[in-house]
């Protein structure tokens with residue numbers, strides 16, 4: 001007997017090679033025009049799918065999950081972060097959740113370095129000045145920024161991406177400091193020449209650059225709160241390529257406005273895709289539209305991970321990238 005192919009509903013346009021392979025393997029319903037699904041369309045998707053492939057922009061909350069059909073047994077997220085999915089409710093309803101870890105580590109770390117270099121060295125300001133025809137020629141005192149060589153980098157969240165950033169920053173002459181739920185093994189710490197701070201507050205007070213690499217969970221929402229932001233040195237920079245919700249964005253804006261912080265490089269925002277217009281006007285801030293992991297190679301590898309997770313699950317095994325509530 002021929003095994004029935006699972007119905008796989010994909011919420012956004014994926015790279016062509018990924019969609020082609022999915023079509024071969026599954027009864028795949030694609031989103032050709034890439035328009036984010038409405039609530040009603042998401043409900044229809046969870047009602048009819050065996051597997052849902054959502055992504056960062058889809059909120060799969062308890063209200064959506066309560067309307068899921070009996071067949072829905074797997075949510076294979078196209079993305080590393082799973083804060084778009086209510087994993088606890090999914091788990092309670094017997095729906096497995098997977099993500100795509102590992103394949104976007106290096107790309108996100110590269111983009112973090114790009115921001116870490118660009119903000120203190122005023123790249124955006126320089127480009128704008130040149131484009132506006134405001135360049136009168138080289139001057140010893142024009143466009144001066146700050147060096148990062150010899151400065152202290154504080155990494156919040158020392159998982160895969162945090163460690164990849166640490167390796168790069170070390171090569172740029174920064175000293176590496178980190179705060180994490182769990183301390184790294186001695187070997188890794190030695191290899192990265194990283195100093196562990198059990199107290200986040202104490203670390204923050206001493207850093208020149210702070211970079212966020214923890215997931216957004218109920219425990220990390222506004223981890224950089226107004227109180228903690230005030231602990232930072234006046235000449236410190238903040239970089240965020242993780243999730244906007246980890247920083248109290250209004251408090252960050254106030255600190256930047258009052259000159260109590262040197263600058264910020266942000267790839268993610270608290271109310272994405274809305275960006276506070278105050279941020280967009282600031283000279284010492286560089287904003288990117290959540291493109292930390294946006295490489296062609298990475299997106300294809302994410303698709304491959306999604307496919308492996310679905311196939312493994314459909315073959316009756318535990319999918320390699322299963323996310324359990326206890327991991328969050």
Ligand SMILES: O=CC(=O)O
Pocket residue numbers: 056078079080081082104293
């Ligand atoms: O932000 C992107 C992701 O979590 O994959």
